[in-house]
Amino acid sequence: MKISIKTILAVAVASILFVGCEATKNANNKQKGGVIGATGGAILGAIIGNNVGDGNNSELGAVIGGVVGGATGVIIGNKMDKQAQKIEQEIPGAQVERIDDGIVVTFDENSGVYFDTNKSNINAKSQETLDKLSNVLVEYPNTDVLVVGHTDSTGSAEYNMSLSRDRANSVTNYFTSKGLSSGRFTTKWFGETKPAYTNDTAEGRAKNRRVQLAILPNEQMVDEAEKEAQDGN
Secondary structure (H helix, E strand, O other): OOOHHHHHHHHHHHHHHHHHHHHHHHOOOOHHHHHHHOOOOOOHHHHHHHHHHOOOHHHHHHOOOOOOOOHHHHHHHHHHHHHHHHHHOOOOOOOOEEOOOOEEEEOOOOOOOOOOOOOOOOOOOHHHHHHHHHHHHHOOOOEEEEEEEEEOOOOHHHHHHHHHHHHHHHHHHHHHHOOOOOEEEEEEOOOOOOOOOOOOOOHHHHHHHEEEEEEEOHHHHHHHHHHHHHHHO
16 A cells, blocks of 8 residues: 555656646746645755755755745745845845745855855955845845855865854844844754765865855745735635
8 A cells, every 4th residue: 555655646746747847948937836836845955955865954844845836826936036036136146046935045255245264254245245135135024034054175074064154143143133033044054064066176166165045935925925816716
């Protein structure tokens, strides 16, 4: 019986993935919200690199949650599209990706928020960028933010873990110093353990020295979207 259920589930998931991929080839993110449904997890992969399947990410998965489908998902997708566009307008150098129901913003040495060697304090240039992002978060209050810190593999593993922790906390603390509620933020750090790129090249190491933000719809946004979807039926 267990094998039969697993087989059925595997076929069902494969079908959803196939339909989702085909339906979203030329769709914008608002349209994608209605067809992706339960095929989430891409945000998790985006913020922790190639180690998404290592079995130690259940806590992060719980923070991120699943993807909302149907009419509610379309409404949420539209709201998150607008927020992503605003971030791109305000911070041209940032890497902004709309993934599932969320927005992933990646800051590295080339994108406006960076740290001096072996330092974790927010420098003046980075403050300018974070100030702009803070204003967007104020404008769109119905989101939560996951802040994740990473390093390259230079130095000891223990040192890199501490450095990624301090840098991620510096970003979160800077946001809360601007009046944003600490309850909106979850802060995680992984040191050198979750590389998104190879550490064998200087370019790869520079990209691995990153802080990423996943901006996610909070319960209020989901509840309002559900009500709006119901009222529209």
